[in-house]
Amino acid sequence: MSAPRHQNGGGRRYVVALVVLLVLTGLSFGLVSLGLGAAGPPIALTIAAIKVLVVGVVFMHLSEAMFATRMVGVATILFIALLCFGVLGDVAFR
Amino acid sequence: MTPERGKDGSRLHSHFDTIERQVHAVRLGMWIFLGSEVLLFGGLFALYAAYRREYNAEFHLGLAHNHVLIGTANTVVLIVSSFTVAWAIHALRGGRTRASLLSLAATMALGATFLALKAVEYTSHFSEGIVPGPGYSFAELPGHGARLFFTLYFFATGLHALHMLGGLALMAVLSLRIRRGRTTPEYHAELEMGGLYWHLVDCIWIFLWPLFYLTG
16 A cells, blocks of 8 residues: 555666666766866766665655655755855855 | 554554555655755765865865775665665565565665675774874874864764664564564555665765765
């Protein structure tokens, strides 16, 4: 009774998600190992954000979740962004 | 309040009309809890961003000193564990209880591997005098920025490791519930919620890895 709408046929997408996550991990490690300088951190963090999106959408079923549940995810990301940019702004313009 | 057990093995609490509504409420509550957990780590991420801007050079040196191979191995371990926990839920939904239990056992083994590698890393740091707080005595990087970097490193990864321990205990309890027939293919909301928690712990590490190992 507790299964979400996609409950049948989810096995293959889990395997695909695993492969994508491992490839992205290798890509992140490889790119940073090349020594990209100042571009390294934004690239690594962008890849991390994509990986979290894959985990959220596929493994955590966020794409099939109720509107209210999705909003919790969106609000959390916005609050974190506000917190980080607020702190960075304070340090940068002090 | 003891929930009533239906013919299909489901358990409906008296304040819900249907099992479906009950599960929706459980999911929403779990996501709100996960949001609060993310905000807890968010404070540390904001602190990291501020200190990294102030002590950029020393943060780079601190990052270069961390064990990137152990950090990377742990990333792979956690990603695979996220897959195994998702597979455990998928298997139970399909009525494959044994496969679900095996997947949960694999998840726990991977979680234990993660913590073992973390212990190896911490031991190596401690032997060099890299400890959080005033006991820090690492001669190679004596500056204030390096102390801040490693204190943040221990705090963030330590807090994450505590979450891993909680996740391991949760997986053990869920395995026991499946064995005893309390969590079933018909009703397994608690396994789904445990899976969500495990995935969150993985998501947090996905960000900790570049911040403390890669971006030096």
